[in-house]
Every structure is written in structure tokens, then in C-alpha cells.
Amino acid sequence: MATNWANGDDRPTVMVTNDDGIDATGLRALVQALVASDRFHMIFVCAPDSEKSAVSHCITWKNAISAKPVEISGANAFAVSGTPVDCTSLGISKALFPLIPDLVISGINKGNNCGYRIVYSGTVAGAREAFFNGVPAVSLSYDWVEGISKDDDFALAAEVCLPIISSILAEIEKKTYPRNCFLNIDVPTDVKNHKGYRLTKQGTSNLKVEWRQVTCDAQGGKMLSTMNVDTDASPNSESEALSLKHDQLLFKRQITGSYVEDDGTDYCSLQEGYITVAPLAALSRAESDSHVYFEQWLPHVTEYLSSSVL
Numbered sequence: 001m002a003t004n005w006a007n008g009d010d011r012p013t014v015m016v017t018n019d020d021g022i023d024a025t026g027l028r029a030l031v032q033a034l035v036a037s038d039r040f041h042m043i044f045v046c047a048p049d050s051e052k053s054a055v056s057h058c059i060t061w062k063n064a065i066s067a068k069p070v071e072i073s074g075a076n077a078f079a080v081s082g083t084p085v086d087c088t089s090l091g092i093s094k095a096l097f098p099l100i101p102d103l104v105i106s107g108i109n110k111g112n113n114c115g116y117r118i119v120y121s122g123t124v125a126g127a128r129e130a131f132f133n134g135v136p137a138v139s140l141s142y143d144w145v146e147g148i149s150k151d152d153d154f155a156l157a158a159e160v161c162l163p164i165i166s167s168i169l170a171e172i173e174k175k176t177y178p179r180n181c182f183l184n185i186d187v188p189t190d191v192k193n194h195k196g197y198r199l200t201k202q203g204t205s206n207l208k209v210e211w212r213q214v215t216c217d218a219q220g221g222k223m224l225s226t227m228n229v230d231t232d233a234s235p236n237s238e239s240e241a242l243s244l245k246h247d248q249l250l251f252k253r254q255i256t257g258s259y260v261e262d263d264g265t266d267y268c269s270l271q272e273g274y275i276t277v278a279p280l281a282a283l284s285r286a287e288s289d290s291h292v293y294f295e296q297w298l299p300h301v302t303e304y305l306s307s308s309v310l
Helices: 025-037 084-091 122-132 152-173 266-271 288-306
Strands: 013-017 042-048 067-070 076-080 103-110 137-142 182-187 197-199 206-214 250-259 275-280
Touching: 013 025, 013 084, 025 042, 025 103, 025 137, 025 152, 042 084, 076 084, 084 103, 084 122, 103 122, 103 152, 122 137, 122 182, 137 152, 152 182, 152 275, 182 266, 266 275
Parallel strands: 013 042, 013 103, 042 076, 103 137, 137 182, 197 275
Antiparallel strands: 067 076, 182 275, 206 250
16 A cells, blocks of 8 residues: 555654544544644544444445544544544545555544453444554553543543554554554553553453333433443332333443453553553454364264254
């Protein structure tokens, strides 16, 4: 692919996307830090026009998407009606911007993306899509905690990620950067007192989810969004009885906790105060012992055709 460096400029071009939307504080803080560094030939922004959290690698397939110019100082920016993956795909296609970026940066996400949450993340998917198409990429997330974190923390998170971004670009320029993975970065809540960078691997931590029956939203009778995370409301409230209008039952997710492993992987390192750096591949692979099991199992599957199990 022809990039800016390949066209003879001595400074790289980067593209920023996210899943929180183009007006998100994390994205604006990141772009501001990139512009202030004065290290880039061009900074492109191609991000969703509204929040698209937890859409994973969803794409818009049949319908057209719109791209509207947005004023962001120091950047060439567009708000796109599609998903984070749509934004990345469009942004690196040369249909919207004149150059293919040397690096795609997705974030800074509001909330960590560790363990199995990576699978749900639109932020990580934005970086993954670039990786699928041969463009180096990194996803950035800040471990936002309600009641503790402040908007100013995103600016600090952007600053601590700049050395990683600069180092990646230096390796890309030298043609020594690996193309068989992309990086997922998580910044701890107490970013001022972080313990430095730690290379980790994706763990198996995930959120514990329960579902509760709800009535229509009090504002205009709208259905409650399944993307709103509610950790405080009681699932047994009598005011949240079944909604029988039009024979519909309404349910809402409730986060009740987390499943956490303690083997030094991404989530645990993040909670210890480290900026975690986890190389990711396109897809998660099964552990080797699973392959051994199925290698022994597969030759015998036809024996079950006459089994009472069926």
C-alpha cells in the first residue's frame, strides 16, 4: 500500500477513529495531543457520528453511509453514519482521504477493553479492521471509573500513549514493525501514578450480566436501550413489571460484577496500575490442549450416528 512516507514526506500520517462517537472526550483529547506534538504530516479523523459502543466488528453491508465534515482543529475530520469498522474501512480506502494512513489509532475509549470484553469492543474492532487490510493499528482505552475519573484524565491518557505511538511509527518507517498483529493498550484509572508499560496478553476476564424485566422508558415511552449499563438499580423492583403492550416483553442488562483471572494478564496488570500493551491477532485461537483433545475425538464422531444420544 502506498503511504505518506512512500510518497517522500519525512513525517507520517495517522488516522483516528473510535466507538464512542466523534464528539467523545477521549477522541478529542487524543487528536489534540497528536496535533500539539507537531510530529505528523496529516491527521485524519473518521469516526461514528454517534455512540457505537459494543458493536464489535459489525459492518454496514447493503446501505450507503454518509460522511459529514466536522471542524476539529489541526485535523481533517468526518463524522460517519456507520460503525467503527465502517469508519476504518472508509478512512483507509482513499475514497475519503487522499492518503492511506501509516497508522490507525482507535480510541481513546471510555472504559477498559481487557479479556473477553475485547470481543465486544467497537474500539478494538476499529483497529482490527485496519490490521485486516494491512495497515498497522493500535486501540487505546482508559479505565474510566464513575465517580473517580474526570474528563481531564483523557488528556493524561493521551500523553502517556504518545511514546508508544511514536515508537510504533519509528519501527514502521524502518520497516521492522511486525505485520502479524496489532496492539491493544489500556491505561489505568490513576493515570497520574501509573507504574509504566507492561507487555501482557489477553485474559479471560468478563462482566457478570443479569437481565431484568423493565417497563417502557418514562421519556416518551421509548424502549430502554440494551447498551446502557446499569449497576445500581434493583432487578426485583415491582415498578419494573412486565410490559405487555403489543405482546412485547422488555428486558435490560444489569452488570453485577466481573469474572477475573489472576495470572498476570491484561486486566490484572491494569488493576495493578500498569499501562498494558497486548498484541492481538485477527482471531482468538484455542489452546493447544483443546486441539489435542479434538484430534483424538474427531475420528470417532461417526460412531455416534447409531448412538442413543441422538
